[in-house]
Amino acid sequence: xxxxxxxxxxxxxxxxxxxxxxxxxxxxxxxxxxxxxxxxxxxxxxxxxxxxxxxxxxxxxxxxxxxxxxxxxxxxxxxxxxxxxxxxxxxxxxxxxxxxxxxxxxxxxxxxxxxxxxxxxxxxxxxxxxxxxxxxxxxxxxxxxxxxxxxxxxxxxxxxxxxxxxxxxxxxxxxxx
Amino acid sequence: xxxxxxxxxxxxxxxxxxxxxxxxxxxxxxxxxxxxxxxxxxxxxxxxxxxxxxxxxxxxxxxxxxxxxxxxxxxxxxxxxxxxxxxxxxxxxxxxxxxxxxxxxxxxxxxxxxxxxxxxxxxxxxxxxxxxxxxxxxxxxxxxxx
Amino acid sequence: xxxxxxxxxxxxxxxxxxxxxxxxxxxxxxxxxxxxxxxxxxxxxxxxxxxxxxxxxxxxxxxxxxxxxxxxxxxxxxxxxxxxxxxxxxxxxxxxxxxxxxxxxxxxxxxxxxxxxxxxxxxxxxxxxxxxxxxxxxxxxxxxxxxxxxxxxxxxxxxxxxxxxxxxxxxxxxxxxxxxxxxxxxxxxxxxxxxxxxxxxxxxxxxxxxxxxxxxxxxxxxxxxxxxxxxxxxxxxxxxxxxxxxxxxxxxxxxxxxxxxxxxxxxxxxxxxxxxxxxxxxxxxxxxxxxxxxxxxxxxxxxxxxxxxxxxxxxxxxxxxxxxxxxxxxxxxxxxxxxxxxxxxxxxxxxxxxxxxxxxxxxxxxxxxxxxxxxxxxxxxxxxxxxxxxxxxxxxxxxxxxxxxxxxxxxxxxxxxxxxxxxxxxxxxxxxxxxxxxxxxxxxxxxxxxxxxxxxxxxxxxxxxxxxxxxxxxxxxxxxxxxxxxxxxxxxxxxxxxxxxxxxxxxxxxxxxxxxxxxxxxxxxxxxxxxxxxxxxxxxxxxxxxxxxxxxxxxxxxxxxxxxxxxxxxxxxxxxxxxxxxxxxxxxxxxxxxxxxxxxxxxxxxxxxxxxxxxxxxxxxxxxxxxxxxxxxxxxxxxxxxxxxxxxxx
Numbered sequence: 001x002x003x004x005x006x007x008x009x010x011x012x013x014x015x016x017x018x019x020x021x022x023x024x025x026x027x028x029x030x031x032x033x034x035x036x037x038x039x040x041x042x043x044x045x046x047x048x049x050x051x052x053x054x055x056x057x058x059x060x061x062x063x064x065x066x067x068x069x070x071x072x073x074x075x076x077x078x079x080x081x082x083x084x085x086x087x088x089x090x091x092x093x094x095x096x097x098x099x100x101x102x103x104x105x106x107x108x109x110x111x112x113x114x115x116x117x118x119x120x121x122x123x124x125x126x127x128x129x130x131x132x133x134x135x136x137x138x139x140x141x142x143x144x145x146x147x148x149x150x151x152x153x154x155x156x157x158x159x160x161x162x163x164x165x166x167x168x169x170x171x172x173x174x175x176x177x
Numbered sequence: 178x179x180x181x182x183x184x185x186x187x188x189x190x191x192x193x194x195x196x197x198x199x200x201x202x203x204x205x206x207x208x209x210x211x212x213x214x215x216x217x218x219x220x221x222x223x224x225x226x227x228x229x230x231x232x233x234x235x236x237x238x239x240x241x242x243x244x245x246x247x248x249x250x251x252x253x254x255x256x257x258x259x260x261x262x263x264x265x266x267x268x269x270x271x272x273x274x275x276x277x278x279x280x281x282x283x284x285x286x287x288x289x290x291x292x293x294x295x296x297x298x299x300x301x302x303x304x305x306x307x308x309x310x311x312x313x314x315x316x317x318x319x320x321x322x323x
Numbered sequence: 324x325x326x327x328x329x330x331x332x333x334x335x336x337x338x339x340x341x342x343x344x345x346x347x348x349x350x351x352x353x354x355x356x357x358x359x360x361x362x363x364x365x366x367x368x369x370x371x372x373x374x375x376x377x378x379x380x381x382x383x384x385x386x387x388x389x390x391x392x393x394x395x396x397x398x399x400x401x402x403x404x405x406x407x408x409x410x411x412x413x414x415x416x417x418x419x420x421x422x423x424x425x426x427x428x429x430x431x432x433x434x435x436x437x438x439x440x441x442x443x444x445x446x447x448x449x450x451x452x453x454x455x456x457x458x459x460x461x462x463x464x465x466x467x468x469x470x471x472x473x474x475x476x477x478x479x480x481x482x483x484x485x486x487x488x489x490x491x492x493x494x495x496x497x498x499x500x501x502x503x504x505x506x507x508x509x510x511x512x513x514x515x516x517x518x519x520x521x522x523x524x525x526x527x528x529x530x531x532x533x534x535x536x537x538x539x540x541x542x543x544x545x546x547x548x549x550x551x552x553x554x555x556x557x558x559x560x561x562x563x564x565x566x567x568x569x570x571x572x573x574x575x576x577x578x579x580x581x582x583x584x585x586x587x588x589x590x591x592x593x594x595x596x597x598x599x600x601x602x603x604x605x606x607x608x609x610x611x612x613x614x615x616x617x618x619x620x621x622x623x624x625x626x627x628x629x630x631x632x633x634x635x636x637x638x639x640x641x642x643x644x645x646x647x648x649x650x651x652x653x654x655x656x657x658x659x660x661x662x663x664x665x666x667x668x669x670x671x672x673x674x675x676x677x678x679x680x681x682x683x684x685x686x687x688x689x690x691x692x693x694x695x696x697x698x699x700x701x702x703x704x705x706x707x708x709x710x711x712x713x714x715x716x717x718x719x720x721x722x723x724x725x726x727x728x729x730x731x732x733x734x735x736x737x738x739x740x741x742x743x744x745x746x747x748x749x750x751x752x753x754x755x756x757x758x759x760x761x762x763x764x765x766x767x768x769x770x771x772x773x774x775x776x777x778x779x780x781x782x783x784x785x786x787x788x789x790x791x792x793x794x795x796x797x798x799x800x801x802x803x804x805x806x807x808x809x810x811x812x813x814x815x816x817x818x819x820x821x822x823x824x825x826x827x828x829x830x831x832x833x834x835x836x837x838x839x840x841x842x843x844x845x846x847x848x849x850x851x852x853x854x855x856x857x858x859x860x861x862x863x864x865x866x867x868x869x870x871x872x873x874x875x876x877x878x879x880x881x882x883x884x885x886x887x888x889x890x891x892x893x894x895x896x897x898x899x900x901x902x903x904x905x906x907x908x909x910x911x912x913x914x915x916x917x918x919x920x921x922x923x924x925x926x927x928x929x930x931x932x933x934x935x936x937x938x939x940x941x942x943x944x945x946x947x948x949x950x951x952x953x954x955x956x957x958x959x960x961x962x963x964x965x966x967x968x969x970x971x972x973x
Contacts, residue, residue, distance in 0.1 A: 004656040007600060008649040011607075015642050017693060020700040021620035022634045032705055034266040101235065127239050134264040136222035136236060198834040198914030198923040218711050226565050228709075271709025273694070278703040285690045286683070286716040293679040300675060301667050304593075308664025308737070 033134055033153045040067070040144045041132035045122030048099050048107055055096070055122035057148070064093045064171050067142040068118070068158075069130060071102045072110045074138040080157035084117035087163065093143075093171050097121035100130045100138055143167055199230060201245055208248055215244050215254060218271045219261055228271065326391050329379030330470040336372035336423075337464060339365045340456040347450020348518065351443035359446035363434050366449055369456065370427045377424055380417065380469055384410055390476035393417060393469040399482035399891050401862040409493045410483040415617060416469035418496060422613075423459050425497070425504045430456065433508055433533070439956065440529060447515035448508075455507050458640045466633045482891035485863070491551035499544025499571060503609045505537020506578060510606035513599050514648055517655045522595055527588035530602065532955040534585060535808075538578045539946030545571050546939030553932075554899050554910070561826075561932060564713040566621040569692045570612030576685035577605045580678045582946075587674050590736065593663050594671075596656035597678070603652060607645045608685070614641060620696060668739025673731025680724040687716045718773075725780040725820055728813070729755075729787040747790065755783035762821065767829045767930065774828040781820030788813035808949025815941030822934035831928040834914065838921045846928045848909065849873050855913075855922060863887040865898075868913045868922060872902065879904045884913040884924070908932040 035041075044056035068084065070077040087095060097118035099107050104123055111118075124130055133142065143152040151170055154162055199216070203209040213230070219240065221232035229237040229244075240261070247257050261269050273279045343365040350358030380393075384407045389395040397417070398410045412421040430452045437445035463469075512530040516522050548571070553561040562568065581601040588598045615621050618634025665671040690697075691708045698706050729751070733744035741748070759779030763770035770778075792810050795802055831846035839854040853869040865887035872879045882900035889896065900911045907928050914923030 002653055002657060004596065004653045007603075008646065008653055011645060011649055014611075014693075015638065015646075017696055017700050018614065018620065018638055021696040022618060022631050022638065024620075024699060032266060034263060127236070131236075131239060131243065132264060134266070136265065198912070198925050200834045200836045200914075200923050218709060220707050220709070226563070266705055268705040268707055271707050272711035273706050273708055278698070279706065282690060282694050282698075282708070282712070286687045286719050289683040289686055290720065293683050297672075297675055297679050301665075301672055304664045304671070305666055306664065307662055308666055311662075311664050 033150070035134060035142070035150045036153060038150060039148050040142065040150050041129070043122065043124075043129045043132065045098075045124055045129060048097070048104060048121040048123045049111075049116070055120045060096065060144070061148055062146050064146060065119075065144055066093055066095050066167070067098055067133070067144060068095055069098045069100050069133070069135050069138050069140045071100045071138050072106045073102065074100075076157050077139045078114075080139050081114050081117070083158050083160070083163065085115050087158070088117040092168060094119040098129060098133075099123050100135065101125065101127040143170060145170075199241060201241065203245065203248065211254060212245060212248055215248075215257060216241050219244070219258075220269050220271055222265055222269060325379045325382050326388070326470040326472065329376040329383075330468060332372040332375040332379070333460060333464055333468070333470075336369040336376070337457065337460040339369035339372065340453045340460055343369060343453030344450050344457055345453075347446050347448075347453050350450075351446050351519070356442065359442060362446050362449045362453075363437075366427075366430055366434055366453070370431050373420075373424050373427045376470075377411070377420060380411055380420065381408060384408065387480070388476075389478070389480050390473055391469075392471045392473040395473050395477040395480045397480065397483050399480040399862065401890070402480075402483055402488070403861055405490075406483055406488050406492070410487070412496050413483050413487050413492060416463070416467045418500075419459065419463050419467055419617075420469055421497065422500050422504060423456065423463065425500050426452070426456050426459065426507060429501075429504055429508055433511075436956075444515055444519060444521070447518050448511045451511035451514040451518075452507060455511070455644065458644065462633075462636050462640065466636055480891075482862070482889065485887070485889040485892060485894045485896045486555060488862075488889075489551065489555055491547065491555060495544060495547040495551055498540055498547060502537050502539075502541025502544050502578075503571070503574060503612070505533065505540055506574060506606040506609050508533040508537065509581065509602045510648070513602035514651065517599065517648075517651045520655065520658075522599065522655070522659055524589060524592045527585050527595075527598060528955065531582075531585050531589055532950040532952070534578070534602075534605075535582055535946050535950040538575070538582050539943040539950065541571070541575050541578060542939055542946060543943040545575060546936045546943070549939075550936045554901055555896075561929075561935065564691075564710050566692050567616055569688050570615045573685050573688055573692075574605055574608035574612060576681050576688065577601060577608050580681035580685075581605050583674050583677050583681075587671055591661075591663050591665070591671060593661050593665070594675070594678075595659045595661060596652075599652060599656060599659075601678070601682075603645065603648045604682075607641075610637070610641050610645065614638060615692070621692070665737050666739055668734055668741040670731060670734040670736045670739065672739070673727055673734055676727050677724060677731070680720045680727075684717060684720040684724075687720065688713065691716070722776070722780065725777075725784060725816075728816070729780070729783040732787045732790050732813070751786040751790075752779075752783055755779050755786055758782040762825070763828070767825065770828055774824050777824040778821055781817050781824060784817030784820060785814060788817060803954065804952040805949045805954065808945045808947070808952070810945070811948060812942045812945025815938045815943075815945055817938075818934055818941065819938035822931040822938060825930040826932045826935065829930045830932075832925070834923060834925045836917055836921055836923045838919070845926045846907075847874055848879065848904075848907075848926075848928065850911075850924070850926055852922065852924065854920070858885055858887075860887065862891065863889045866913070866916075868911075868924065870900070870911055870924070872904075872909055872911075872926075874904065880909070882909075882911045884911040886913050903933060906931050906934075 040057060042057045044054050044058075047053035047055045066087070070080075084095060087093070095118045097120070099121055101124065104125075107121075107123070122129065133140075137155065139157055141154040141158055142150050143154075145151050152166055154166070158167070201212065203212050216230035217228045219229045221227045221229045221234065221237045221240075223234045223236055224232050227237075229240045243260075244257055247260065252260075258270060258272075262274075267274060273282055275283060343362055346358045346365065347362045350356065350360075350362070380391075382388075383391045383394045384398055385404065387394070387398065387400045387407075389398075393414070393416050397413045398407055402410065410417075412418040430449060433452065434445075434449060437449070440448070509530055512526065512533070516526045548568075549561045552563075581598065581604075584594050584598045584601055587594045614634065614637045618631070618637060620634060691712050694708045695706055698704060730741070730748065733748055734741055756779045759775060759782050762778045762782070763775050788810050791806055792802060795806065833843075833845050835843045835845070835850070837843060837850070837852035839852055842849050842851040844850075849872070851871045851873070853871065855866050855868050858865050858867045865885050867883045867885040870882045870884070872882060880902035882902060884900040885898040887896050887898060888894070897912050902909050907930050910925075910927045910929070912925040914925060917923055
């Protein structure tokens with residue numbers, strides 16, 4: 001074999017890697033969560049809507065739920081809100097809110113004004129729980145199954161496509177089995 | 178989106194509009210050195226190519242506090258790295274893990290060095306053979322006297 | 324109308340570069356010298372067209388024509404005139420135009436010197452350069468025209484990114500690009516030689532000054548960028564191993580290897596196929612850098628894929644150009660044989676080691692830079708690669724390189740005669756070890772083994788660099804500029820090694836919170852905070868801190884770092900304040916208002932860091948001196964009968 005073909009071969013491999021790089025670049029901003037397939041981190045937080053109450057992961061065991069990370073300081077969360085209300089209306093899977101580094105009064109006012117899609121909301125004032133979930137921007141949403149395993153994570157607002165294409169099939173598929 | 182447009186300039190600068198100061202002081206200089214080292218090798222997840230030590234965003238400050246608290250609790254550097262990676266994935270580590278999946282990356286410089294040495298030895302041997310057969314004594318220098 | 328004229332001249336330039344490429348390559352191939360005669364007029368024409376386009380775009384910037392999208396996005400009526408001019412290359416489209424302009428100017432320079440080259444060869448070189456120009460012009464016109472209109476026009480522009488509102492933008496990109504683009508000339512010479520099948524030493528002799536000049540520009544450009552990042556970005560680092568930096572550093576490493584292998588090919592007719600390959604690789608690295616920076620594949624988390632179609636275009640162009648050249652290489656290189664020999668201790672051996680190590684260093688940087696992509700492609704998961712990877716792996720090949728350099732300089736060509744130099748080697752090494760220890764323990768009173776080794780190697784390079792010129796002087800030989808340039812460049816490298824050692828080992832950095840009137844001790848210095856005051860500029864306002872740095876009770880400097888808020892983009896930038904005292908580069912950056920008059924401030928003391936940039940500048944000057952050697956200019960006559968090995972024809 002002609003050893004002078006070697007550079008061409010290496011260059012060819014490089015081009016293949018770069019083509020794959022370009023193909024994947026639209027999803028570059030989304031980092032695969034190491035939590036997928038693992039137990040959702042446990043937490044017990046003050047409940048935003050019931051003074052003195054708590055919201056804890058233990059109480060969701062045995063059913064599907066969506067954990068939605070939001071905050072009143074987050075513009076994209078406002079855009080997502082209408083979708084969240086539709087999800088509540090649909091009723092297939094309950095929404096649990098994680099109010100991330102927020103002011104309780106502002107959060108309550110936001111829900112009073114826009115409507116409350118959540119079954120319950122934990123107030124993560126220090127952001128410590130969000131760190132356990134590897135949250136790096138709001139909104140982020142985790143789909144958690146009855147065994148308490150994270151099966152899907154959406155970075156950014158949930159859209160109609162994500163809801164019907166990613167979330168519903170997972171919930172329904174599991175239910176019919 | 179426009180924010181990143183200027184970063185396309187093939188210069189030295191990246192799209193880093195912010196930077197942060199970190200006035201954290203740990204009681205023990207050795208601990209402080211480990212704190213500085215660790216915060217510089219953890220990536221800020223919200224920003225481009227910045228470590229949490231340099232990033233101005235809230236989350237970076239929270240993560241720096243985690244590093245500080247865990248150091249004070251007596252955790253090792255590797256425990257803290259693992260703690261971070263369990264939440265944010267290996268993407269947060271500017272120091273790629275010494276794992277089998279990354280063996281090619283860490284091994285590449287050493288393998289290249291060995292390959293380079295092998296090639297160099299072969300070339301020199303071959304040239305020494307040629308030299309032995311070369312009747313001319315030395316290189317003619319293209320020099321002119323002053 | 325002028326923007327349309329600019330766009331039109333770019334289209335004309337595209338056609339002219341197509342002619343330049345076609346006539347340049349087809350003329351000699353089909354044996355039609357009259358076709359080749361059309362190459363220089365076509366080149367002159369495209370250069371005029373491109374200069375016109377640049378003028379049209381400048382005009383739009385200077386007159387605040389916000390009906391041009393690119394101007395509206397990167398300028399503002401409040402922007403000072405100087406920055407309106409430099410804003411031309413402040414973003415993707417305009418910087419691409421700058422790239423094209425510089426390529427055109429390099430081509431013109433080659434054409435002007437082409438009288439010393441055989442006509443057919445010159446025609447091919449300019450033809451290949453035409454192909455490169457054509458590709459980039461097509462890229463601009465199809466994906467990135469800077470002349471696109473905005474309808475209706477914006478009332479005002481979105482302003483140039485504040486970080487770019489700095490004299491650094493005026494010099495860094497043009498010089499860096501001149502270096503990048505300059506490797507296209509070496510690439511064109513290599514392709515022309517392969518097309519012609521004429522790969523004798525003459526080819527190396529012709530290529531040398533161009534490559535060295537491009538290398539000098541690249542060296543200077545990288546240093547300027549590093550300096551700019553140091554004082555402008557606010558966190559005071561000067562090298563971050565960021566993908567964008569690596570994109571400029573890889574061509575530099577390969578280019579450095581090329582400069583050295585050309586010396587061997589020119590002098591001894593050896594390493595021909597290797598030199599050819601490096602000529603292709605150096606430019607490939609430039610192109611790859613362009614791709615990495617402009618396609619968005621590597622910019623991480625919050626960047627949005629700039630435009631995959633742009634990335635795809637460059638990739639296809641890259642694949643055609645580089646793939647074509649490497650195919651040509653696989654066909655021609657096997658025909659290259661050289662019967663010349665040398666021994667292990669000869670200078671050729673050391674230059675071989677130099678090349679191997681530099682290429683390994685470049686490959687390591689490439690592996691680290693592309694690792695996230697490769698890991699993703701192989702489904703090994705996401706990962707990041709930062710300084711903790713690059714620093715040690717880079718040292719792995721660079722430390723042996725610096726050590727071998729000092730020995731190699733003592734070696735003669737062909738038969739090394741290192742035995743004769745044994746004494747000199749030993750004395751210079753001992754002297755270097757003493758001086759290195761002196762630097763580490765004398766000046767800084769502490770140090771690790773690695774800093775001791777590195778400082779010693781640095782001083783050893785300084786001493787050894789003088790071996791060649793001193794030896795020539797003793798023997799009563801002339802001192803050609805090539806030798807002077809080499810000596811200067813190696814002295815620069817020695818200084819760089821020493822300075823990098825002190826910076827890496829002895830930097831003191833602290834972030835402190837201070838109230839007015841308070842002081843803090845940082846390293847050997849004391850920092851006193853005297854409060855803040857408002858500052859105002861043409862398109863920003865901000866806050867300036869008043870600080871006094873002193874040493875042993877004696878004031879060293881009053882420093883006023885600022886934070887500026889720019890009106891249009893609402894972005895806050897940091898204006899660092901820098902002073903130099905006893906070789907220590909002291910940088911202050913103002914942090915945040917902590918309330919009640921307290922402010923946080925970063926103070927960095929980087930010993931000898933200024934020498935890092937100065938050293939790079941010295942290396943660049945060395946390159947410039949070497950490139951101007953008379954031997955290269957009168958090449959034709961002396962090359963007719965190459966010395967040394969017999970010329971080989973493929």
